[in-house]
Amino acid sequence: DAGITQSPRHKVTETGTPVTLRCHQTENHRYMYWYRQDPGHGLRLIHYSYGVKDTDKGEVSDGYSVSRSKTEDFLLTLESATSSQTSVYFCAISDVGGFVGNTEAFFGQGTRLTVV
């Protein structure tokens, strides 16, 4: 199994508080992704990183920020949590392939976040 760990696995927080989720990998993979999963929406990309300090927005980035100061860690921050950010958050990692996209992404176990 790919070495990818998400923390915390479960969190309940209050509206308006900042929250940081951590994704840690031991595979030295270049690419890292944060998704949220909600019923009927599948996995939606929040932010992704293609190298240290190289990040870009996904389709649902409003209210979220990320940082990647070293290869192994990709942090997702909810600046001021809202109830609409209650979701399951997945981190994924992927290596550079010999050809475009021919390496699969490996996923963490997910973080269940509840904003009350």
Add this chain to the structure above:
Amino acid sequence: AQKITQTQPGMFVQEKEAVTLDCTYDTSDQSYGLFWYKQPSSGEMIFLIYQGSYDEQNATEGRYSLNFQKARKSANLVISASQLGDSAMYFCAMREGRGTDKLIFGTGTRLQVFP
């Protein structure tokens, strides 16, 4: 813009029968990769199969095959000889080869296999 569409929210199939899960995609890139993942009720994401945009033959992995029709921009997953353990959510995904390797997913199809 990059987009993945799965139009079947749910599918039913009888055990031992084959089933096709639909996936269409949209991209302006010539170089991209297509993936299928399985998510059982336990929640983990399991990689099933990959197809590259320049691959001339359809990908196969055991009971899984990918019906790749590039002109139609479709990448349907075919599961042969369905098993009860195949009951799960299935996601189609696309990765663009622009160096950033943005990876996006469709909304998924819930497959239920009945005896």
